[in-house]
Structure formats: C-alpha cells, structure tokens
C-alpha cells in the first residue's frame with residue numbers, strides 16, 4: 001500500500017508563531033517529520049513525502065503545492081492509500097502497526113481537537129475533507145461510501161503538535177528528533193498550577 005506523509009514545507013506550523021521564528025518552524029517541522037518517517041520505516045513501510053516546498057528528509061520527496069484535500073483526494077482516486085500527518089512525532093512502530101492492523105475498508109486515527117492524524121483506505125469511494133472537525137466528516141464520508149470503518153484509539157498518534165502548549169507533550173513523551181530539537185532550542189517544562197507547560201531559556 002502507498003504510504004504518504006503530506007508536509008506543509010513553505011510556511012509550516014503558523015500556530016507555533018508565538019514561540020518559534022519562521023526558520024525554527026521549518027526546522028522543527030523537519031524534526032517531527034524525521035520521527036514520523038523513522039516509525040513508518042521501522043514498521044516496514046516505505047513512506048513518500050509530498051511537500052509544498054523542498055524539505056530535507058530520509059524519504060523520496062515530491063513537491064506539490066496543492067492544498068491537502070485536492071492532493072489527498074487525487075491520491076485516493078489512484079487506489080489504496082495510507083496517509084500519516086507529519087506533525088505526530090510521538091508515533092511509534094507499535095502505533096503504526098495498530099493503524100494498519102484492522103481489516104476494515106477505512107481506518108481513522110483521530111487527532112486531539114477533532115482532526116484526523118492518519119488513515120488507511122482500501123475503499124474506492126472514500127474521500128477526505130480536512131480542517132474543522134474532520135474526524136466527524138471522515139466518519140460520515142466513510143458511512144456514505146458504504147465502507148467498513150475502524151478507529152485507532154492511540155494517545156501517541158492523537159497528539160498532533162499544533163499549538164505552543166502541545167510542545168510539553170513532546171518534551172514529556174518524545175525520545176526522537178523533535179524532542180531533541182526543542183531541548184537544543186532551549187525549551188523546557190514549566191511547572192505552574194494545572195497542566196505542565198513549556199518555557200524557553
């Protein structure tokens with residue numbers, strides 16, 4: 001099965017702008033991507049990257065400036081496809097195995113906050129509609145296509161790094177390139193009342 005990791009390469013992770021400069025957002029995106037590619041590779045898959053701009057990584061890269069829906073729906077029209085987002089650096093080999101394990105037409109991995117962090121599709125009529133609460137849209141689209149649906153309940157795969165507070169999850173649980181990049185950039189855990197956050201030296 002074709003396994004694609006889409007990446008916003010030109011101006012990625014704009015929601016991290018309050019804590020990272022544009023160059024840092026690109027570097028951090030490459031670090032998260034390295035963690036995702038390493039897990040897919042270790043699970044025995046050969047991921048391809050489709051990025052809106054050239055990006056440094058250990059996988060074949062196609063540069064394609066289409067938005068996510070146009071890109072992924074075009075890939076879906078070619079046959080079975082798995083998509084794993086580039087911003088889930090906590091993903092592990094075991095999580096990847098869980099994503100591919102169900103024998104369902106469509107397997108969805110929900111993200112925190114309503115997104116869809118990964119899917120596996122073996123049905124000709126499933127299509128994507130990202131942004132908003134896309135997990136709800138994808139359940140609906142799969143049902144309308146008559147596809148059997150399975151979902152992966154994984155905290156590691158659900159943790160997409162979108163906002164500054166999410167960086168704490170990488171420092172707490174990541175043992176790869178993204179956590180290392182944050183530590184090198186001077187980020188550390190900040191203990192206050194409530195949830196642990198991050199601060200920068």
Ligand SMILES: Nc1nc2c(ncn2[C@@H]2O[C@H](COP(=O)(O)OP(=O)(O)OP(=O)(O)O)[C@@H](O)[C@H]2O)c(=O)[nH]1
Pocket residue numbers: 006007008009011012013014015016050051052064065066067068071085086087160162
């Ligand atoms: N190829 C491609 N990948 C995209 C595009 N938009 C987002 N992505 C990737 O899809 C995943 C989820 O996207 P978002 O969480 O919105 O990431 P983002 O666009 O970098 O972040 P924000 O600017 O903060 O919304 C990430 O892996 C992005 O790199 C796009 O237009 N084309």
Ligand SMILES: C[C@H](OP(=O)(O)O)C(=O)O
Pocket residue numbers: 068111113114115116117129130131132133134135160162
């Ligand atoms: C692409 C989008 O990502 P989010 O903005 O939810 O992280 C989604 O999963 O629908």
